[in-house]
Amino acid sequence: MGIQHVLIIDDEPDIRELLEITLGRMKLHTRSVGSVRDAKALLGSEAFDLCLTDMRLPDGDGIELVEHIQAHHPCLPVAVITAYGSMDTAVQALKSGAFDFVSKPVDLTTLRDLVSSALKLSAPTSTARIDRAHEASQENDNLLGNAPAMLRLKATIAKLARSQAPVYILGESGSGKERVAQEIHRLGPRAERPLVPVNCGAIPAELMESEFFGHIKGSFTGAVTDKQGLFQAAQGGTLFLDEVAELPLHMQVKLLRAIQERAIKPVGAAREIAVDVRILSASHKDLATEVENGRFRQDLYYRLNVIELKVPSLRERLEDLPRLADYILGRLAERWGESPRRLSGAAMTQLAGYHYPGNVRELENILERAATLCDGDLIEAEDLQLPRAAEPPAPAADTGREPLEERLAHEEKRVILEALEAVGGDREKTAQRLGLSMRQLGFRLYRLGLEGP
Incomplete structure (x- = not known):
């Protein structure tokens, strides 16, 4: 690999010099500018492997640069330096679209x-690795399927893998x-480091702090040795908090x-560990x-839900059902050391008409039971x-009709805006008028895009 090039944007000469020295010791070539205008000019004339930008610049801000890079150089990672x-x-x-930030x-x-x-x-x-991994995902059960909803999901995952932003994954039980x-x-770039999954609903409340952050020998009765927590186990990698809604409030404060x-x-x-x-x-x-x-x-919701990703049920x-069924039956046959079972036409028709409240996990259970009970193959x-x-499967949505959720959101926004206007924008009076607490009103304004977090 040749020398990699980093663009530094900061209007403070001391900061630029510190970054140049630090990155120079990492054998990286740097170019430095102090404004949005100069940064855009360099981005248009030279190739870079990374961009580091301060948030406050004399002729704009880092967000503007992030958006510019996303639009014109989508494969260039950009990190921001914040106060x-x-x-x-x-x-x-x-x-x-920033890759990450440093304070x-x-x-x-x-x-x-x-x-x-x-x-x-x-x-x-990197790109070749992602392409190969994306192709490989078609052949395993992680993201099996080519239905439009799954193709959109895979495309979004490929994009999110290039970021370090927290992602909240929303989906029904058993959806994957x-x-x-x-x-x-x-x-993502952390693939060689650990992925540590934790079911937040399975840890007793009194042990939660120790499980997440570890403990020192003698810190409480039963602490006979030092113990590494989940954060330390995931160092350099990813911590996956499943069923995060089950965290008790006191632990939510510490996690935040x-x-x-x-x-x-x-x-x-006695001291914190980075x-x-x-x-x-x-x-x-529904965390909201x-x-x-x-x-x-x-x-905490704002910090976890920087990007929300919905997993389709x-x-x-249902277009993926035949392929999913074949895969599951093949995996069962491999486990049992037998030839794979097949589905009759009537069985497939019945599967296609079922509503699957338990999603793919339920399909797996149904097929394992059926493969066990059936006579022959x-x-x-x-x-x-x-x-x-x-x-029967739910009919496809009429594209000429607005989905119910969107209609309800539009109606809710209209009611709130009318209430705000009626009292001259007074939030407290608006909340009283709508029968909401100030916290509930603030959250609804954020959720409807009427106010930032």
Whole structure:
């Protein structure tokens, strides 16, 4: 690999010099400018492998540069340098497409880790690796299927893999949220480091802090040795928080701090430990509803839900059913050391008419039971023993009609805007008028795109 080139944009000469020296010691070639205008000019005339930009510049801001790079140089990773404590700004940058961010005063170890990860995306083998992995995903059960909903999901995952932004994976139980998290990790620059999944609903509340952050020997009864926490186990890699809605409120506070500060404090330790992990989270519950009902912290929701990714239900991709069924039956045959079972036409018709509340996981259970009960190698309709009478697939949405969720959101926005206008924009009076708390009103304004986090 030849010398890699980094563009630095900062109007403070001291900061530029610090970054140039640091990156120079990493054997990187740097070019430095102090304005948005000069940065755009260089981007148009030279090739770079990474861009580092300050958020505040004399003729614009870092968000403008991030958006420019996304539009004109989509394969160029860009990281932003934010003022200390400016998490809202950092989140905005990530939403706009930034690879990652680092806060001032710049910690050089954190900076070097960020640069190393970002440059993996610009390496000549990176695109080829992602393409090969994407093709390979067609042949395993992580993201099997070519229905339009699945193709859109795969394309989005390939894009998200190039970022370090927290992703909230939303989907029904059994739809494959953990497999989506595995793909985001596998296609990204952290693929060689661990992916650590944790079911937040399976950890007893009294052990949660120790499980997440570790503990020091003697810090409490039973702590007979030092213990590494989940954050430390995922160092340099990805931490996948499944069923994150199940976290108790006291743990949500500690998790928020760990994410914002990029540091943890083991139970009984005197000082914090810096951690470098990407956070992916998921839940079958609607986190927005959990926030409105006071069961999930709004500030943590904003940090986890920088990007929301919806996993389609099996009902939304029934075109994939034959291929999924063949794959599952083939995997069962391999496990049992037998020839694969086949589905009769009547059995496939019945499967195609079922509504799958448990999604792919339920399909796997149905087929394993049927393969066990059937006589010979052919699975008949009666072998499926579906939980209830099959229902016809839901008809495709009429493209001339507005989806119910969008209609409801538009109506909600109209009502809120009318209430605001009626009281001259007074938030407190608006909340009273609508029978909402100030927190509920603020959250609805954010969710409807009427206000930032």
